[in-house]
Amino acid sequence: MDVVLDNIDVYWEGMQVTAWLTVLSYAAAFVIGVAVAAFRVSPVPPLRLAGTAFVEVFRNIPLPVLIVVFFFGFPKIGIIYSPFISAVIVLAVYTGAFLGETIRAGINTVAKGQAEAARALGLTFPKTLRIIVLPQALRSVVQPMGNIFSALIRNSAIAYGISVVELTGATDRLNTDTAQPIPIFIGGAIAYLLLTLPTGYAIGVIERRVAFKR
């Protein structure tokens, strides 16, 4: 137990890197997700096709494969970023595909009359989406979007695969240094739970906050 308490600062550093990875890539993933969902429900066939292709490709390729292609493969065509930025980009694209699907599901829950009324008022498709449909759609998928957020906290561990020392990396290095795997790894797992459990609670609060009173 002492070995965990002695190294609490190492865990803390790791938690901060994990938090940054998660927050930055989720923000980017949200933009990607909204764009993909909008593409997929748009009346423009090439955009719908592009949206579907994006989701199918990035949902079916494992995250480690994506990061390996990006970090070890893409430098060959001149695309070179630091490990941290690479991890954020890959996590954002991967998570963006899942968010896109979720937001699209949310759009499907919005009553059709809403879009019809918007059109009757003369709103264009982008305006209908932005002013009428999306605000309602996003509220209905807070819970699944939150689940994707906590999945992202866990997925961000793959950044360690390209030498970003986040929480998993910090734990692994402590194991190498101290040779006491059981307390060290349990400490790491608990540190993750300290990140994921409050997230679950926060999602519940947000969900109640943004819910429509019907």
Place this chain on the structure above:
Amino acid sequence: MTAPVLADELGPRGKRIVWIASAVSLIVLAALVAVAVQRFADKGQLDAEKWRLLGDPEVMQFLLGGLTTTLKIAVGGMVGALVLGVVLSLTRLSQSLPLRFLSRLYTEFFRGFPLLLLILFFFFGLPRLGIDWPRIWYMIVPLLLYNGAVIGELFRAGILSLDRGQSEAAYAVGLSYWQAMRIVILPQAVRRMIPAIVGQLVVLLKDTSLGFFVQFEELLRRAEITGRFGKNELQVFMVVAVVYMLVNMTLSQAARRLEVRQRRRYGAGGLAVAGVEDLAVVDAAAEAKVAGPKA
């Protein structure tokens, strides 16, 4: 591929706008592809020899061996996860408070941190404790421990989704709790959960590639070895990515088809599931079903 928002027929002006937007977006998409291809060509990544090496029988055999290992881990992990999942769901629904608590604790714990952490523990922690298994088990066991928790939740949802009349009827004909579970409830619950289980297989298959980070020779690691050897990393990685994609798409397709069949058979009773991200949805659906009759 449906367009739920603007499903109704467009007028002549709307049609014109869509036509123009289609043309513009096609040009933009084509330009993006052209830039990418140009990039590859400029850096000599389209050279035939970089790709030809992939057709070499020995290279192919090496990669196929990696794919076999990947499938082996995924299936092994799945079988273990199914057994563990049944145990977890039964204890979670049992009458005993400590058992319920332990089951819940296990599930929350193992779903709360990255699988990679568990894999690192098995590869670099266990050997320090004097445990020496064949390396493939260091992949299979973490996968089954984590996915057992996920499958347990799926089973629980499946059991809860059954009509209460099933267990009532089972008790009425004199079956004990365990007999009712074994003969009446579980077979139906498992059958209902088959599409979800196939869907989860996709997640498992994707997770096997974490083995790359611990030097375990599954498909991705073998791709890297091939690429280093042939100086064609990018090409091998891209081909392997497509292989993963095809296998997973086939599985997802199968899951979807099973789900449709299921829904036709059981009506709304069949639960729609598609992986961990949607687990909360199943959960909510099951809770609603339980809470329903009481409210």
